Amino acid sequence: MAPVRGACVGAVACVHFPSQPHPHPRPRVTPIVITPLPRPAADPDIRALAELLRDAVQSGAAVSFLATLTVAEAEAWWRNAIATAHPNAVFLVAREEGRIVGTVQVHPAWAPNQPHRMDLAKLLVHREVRQGGIGSRLMVAAEEAARAAGYTLLTLDCKRGGAAERLYRKLGWTFVGIIPNFAVDPDGVTPHDDALFYKPL
Structure with missing residues (x-):
């Protein structure tokens, strides 16, 4: 899949935007490039992805982890996720001057009777x-990758x-329903409901 270029820029997958954006986002002066992550991933990319995951959790994202997540734990999770992923899985990364600033992944459904479906995660x-359009561009790139793979x-x-739910509705995803008290926030205490979505390609 060709890089996506532009000047702006976690059964069912768990996908969430952190609820607390940076109080002073940096003005963007360099282009964002979205490409598939090479597999196996290089050590610097694993470290960058681990820091990205910790940044998300520390800013309130509901992405399967608690605020106690360490860099070592995050690195171990990424290594395992990439190493054990289905051959057709796609891990996309958004880079700014080589630095990974965003990511998303799509995985084929495990069930033999769902060969047409992928889960979108993380x-x-x-x-x-x-707030610069990177999330939208990652979503579009993930959809294109899944479509291209059939x-x-x-x-x-x-x-x-949250912001993620608003983004998915904006991008044309269909809301299915709610699972009450599905998980807790990174504080390990506060429960939240889960919203389910699907999108035909």
């Missing part, structure tokens, strides 16, 4: 560069009522 954008249906879920 949409993350660093606090410093949010898949016809995407599914995801997100914390109810």
Whole structure:
């Protein structure tokens, strides 16, 4: 898949935008380039992805982890996720001057009777560069990757009522329903509901 270029710029997958953007996002003066992550991933990319995941969790994202997540734990999670992923899975990264500032992934459904479906997971954008369209571009690139691979249906879920839900509705995803008290926030205490979405390709 060719790089996507432009000047702006976690069964069902768990996908959430952090609820607390950086108070002073950096003005963007360099282009964002979106490409598939090479597999196996290089150590610097693993470290960058680990920091990106920790940034998301520390800013309130509901992406399966608690605020106690360490860099070592995040690196181990990424290494395992990439190493054990289906051969058709796609990990996309958004880079600014080589630095990873965003990511998303799509995975084929495990069930043999769902060969047409992929789960979209772990949409993350660093606090410093949010509100600049990177999340939307990652989503579009993920949809294009799934379509190019022959898949016809995407599914995801997100914390109810957040920026992620608004983004998915804006991008044409169909809301299915709510699972009450699905998980807790990174504080390990506060429960939240889960919103389910799908999108035909």
